[in-house]
Each structure stands twice: as C-alpha cells, then as structure tokens.
Amino acid sequence: EAGVTQFPSHSVIEKGQTVTLRCDPISGHDNLYWYRRVMGKEIKFLLHFVKESKQDESGMPNNRFLAERTGGTYSTLKVQPAELEDSGVYFCASSQDRGQETQYFGPGTRLLVL
Amino acid sequence: EDQVTQSPEALRLQEGESSSLNCSYTVSGLRGLFWYRQDPGKGPEFLFTLYSAGEEKEKERLKATLTKKESFLHITAPKPEDSATYLCAVRRNTPLVFGKGTRLSVIA
Numbered sequence: 649e650a651g652v653t654q655f656p657s658h659s660v661i662e663k664g665q666t667v668t669l670r671c672d673p674i675s676g677h678d679n680l681y682w683y684r685r686v687m688g689k690e691i692k693f694l695l696h697f698v699k700e701s702k703q704d705e706s707g708m709p710n711n712r713f714l715a716e717r718t719g720g721t722y723s724t725l726k727v728q729p730a731e732l733e734d735s736g737v738y739f740c741a742s743s744q745d746r747g748q749e750t751q752y753f754g755p756g757t758r759l760l761v762l
Numbered sequence: 763e764d765q766v767t768q769s770p771e772a773l774r775l776q777e778g779e780s781s782s783l784n785c786s787y788t789v790s791g792l793r794g795l796f797w798y799r800q801d802p803g804k805g806p807e808f809l810f811t812l813y814s815a816g817e818e819k820e821k822e823r824l825k826a827t828l829t830k831k832e833s834f835l836h837i838t839a840p841k842p843e844d845s846a847t848y849l850c851a852v853r854r855n856t857p858l859v860f861g862k863g864t865r866l867s868v869i870a
Contacts, residue, residue: 689862704855753806
C-alpha cells in the first residue's frame with residue numbers, strides 16, 4: 649500500500665513569490681491534515697479536511713495560506729505571497745476515518761523563503 | 763491549552779545501554795497519546811497509540827507506558843539503527859499536539 653506522498657520534496661523561493669505544495673493521501677483515507685514545523689519548534693497543526701470539506705482550519709497562520717482538496721482526493725497548500733517566516737517543513741498526514749485515530753505522515757516539503 | 767513536553771532534548775547511549783524517554787502532557791479529555799519516530803529528512807513514522815493510564819505497548823526493543831500525566835518510551839538494549847528523533851503527541855480533538863521530540867543517538 650502506497651503511503652502519503654508530497655511534492656515537491658524541497659522548494660526554495662524568494663520573498664513575495666507564490667508556492668504550491670501538493671499532498672496525495674493514502675488511498676481511501678477521507679481525512680487529510682496539514683502540519684508545519686518551523687526551525688526549532690514543534691510540529692504544529694494547520695488544518696483538517698474531511699473529504700473535500702474543511703473541518704478545522706484553526707491552525708492556519710493568516711490569509712496568505714490557502715488549502716484546497718477538490719474532489720476529496722489530493723490536496724494543495726498555496727502560500728501567496730511567501731514571507732521569510734513561512735520557511736519550514738510542511739507535513740501532510742491522512743487517516744481513514746475519525747474513528748481510526750492514527751494519522752500517517754508523508755515525508756514533508758522543505759520550504760525555504762529567501 | 764494542551765501542552766506536551768519531552769525530555770531530555772537529546773540522549774546519547776552506548777549500544778546495549780537501556781534508557782527511557784519522557785513525555786509529560788497537559789490535556790483535558792485525552793483521546794490518545796501517540797509516539798512517532800522520525801529519521802532525518804523523513805516524515806514521522808507511527809509507533810504506538812496509548813489511550814488510558816496503565817496501558818502498555820511493545821514493539822521490538824521499544825515499550826511505551828502511560829500514566830495520567832506522562833508517558834515513557836523505554837528502549838531496551840538499543841542498537842545504532844534506533845538512532846532517530848522520537849516524537850510524542852496528544853489528541854483531544856482531531857489535531858495532534860506535538861512535543862519538540864527527543865533526539866536519540868546510539869553509538870556502536
């Protein structure tokens with residue numbers, strides 16, 4: 649069974665540019681989560697999709713971040729315009745349903761904003 | 763506010779030298795405490811879920827235990843391949859709340 653995949657693995661952009669991260673969850677998993685780890689800090693929750701609906705976006709830092717999950721399959725996280733403090737590792741995770749609480753993580757996208 | 767504190771931040775062990783990692787938590791209505799392993803450049807890899815005080819789970823050289831205030835990850839006779847960062851997370855609602863992790867190095 650394929651795990652959670654993320655693309656790209658690394659991205660280096662300049663301040664003010666736009667970056668789009670993609671996450672493909674484990675097949676059949678309705679729940680998709682985005683998390684972020686900035687330098688020296690713990691991994692923190694950004695938002696949660698159930699199928700194509702945003703269930704909880706309380707962790708989104710500001711309106712420069714836009715997440716979508718059209719069709720309830722893969723998800724994208726767009727940062728526009730990127731700022732220096734957006735640098736970090738963005739992780740995606742998925743779980744089969746809310747009753748199954750184990751979240752399986754992807755390898756992450758390492759974003760560096762210069 | 764839910765909080766997770768892991769100690770020590772880093773631990774260096776000789777191969778075969780058993781030890782324990784600590785995860786202290788503050789959360790009302792715990793719905794699971796999770797241990798993950800993370801290797802450099804990779805995402806967290808699921809190890810265990812514990813739900814209630816007194817529960818224990820084992821996998822190879824690892825054993826996780828849970829009390830009402832903390833969890834321990836015991837490593838028995840570690841090998842160099844056990845070197846990684848071990849993350850603890852708690853769940854009250856859907857999002858996981860993570861600690862900063864313990865970076866374990868096992869020297870041959």
